[in-house]
Amino acid sequence: QVQLVESGGGLMQPGGSLRLSCAASGSIVSVAAMGWYRQAPEKERELVAMITRAADANSATNIAESVKGRFTISRDNAKNTWYLQMNDLKPDDTAVYYCAAGPDWQLDLNKISWNSWGQGTQVTVSS
Numbered sequence: 001q002v003q004l005v006e007s008g009g010g011l012m013q014p015g016g017s018l019r020l021s022c023a024a025s026g027s028i029v030s031v032a033a034m035g036w037y038r039q040a041p042e043k044e045r046e047l048v049a050m051i052t053r054a055a056d057a058n059s060a061t062n063i064a065e066s067v068k069g070r071f072t073i074s075r076d077n078a079k080n081t082w083y084l085q086m087n088d089l090k091p092d093d094t095a096v097y098y099c100a101a102g103p104d105w106q107l108d109l110n111k112i113s114w115n116s117w118g119q120g121t122q123v124t125v126s127s
Helices: none
Strands: 002-007 010-012 020-026 033-037 046-052 059-065 073-078 081-086 093-102 119-123
Touching: 002 093, 020 033, 020 059, 020 093, 020 119, 033 073, 046 081, 059 073, 081 093
Parallel strands: 010 119
Antiparallel strands: 002 020, 020 081, 033 046, 033 093, 046 059, 073 081, 093 119
């Protein structure tokens, strides 16, 4: 099993930046997909970014249209950690952010599966 712990959330003014970290422990070798979700009050959970753990020529990633150009996802397999760099934050980015791990990589966001979740970290964007 894989345990995930997020960190790096907090309060930021619009236009600011935050970097979230997800530290994984346990059976990390079973992780093929690393992702970030967010959930705002009274809204459904939204997948915002994901990246494959496996090394390949393209380092496949997928970024949600709502954050494309502002958010990037990266990873450090040696540290069993992945990150969400959030730039040019907007009030609509306010949410609880969760990291997730899945056993298989799928380009189709509707088909990718996740079997490990972090506890969430609050990101609040307000002036």
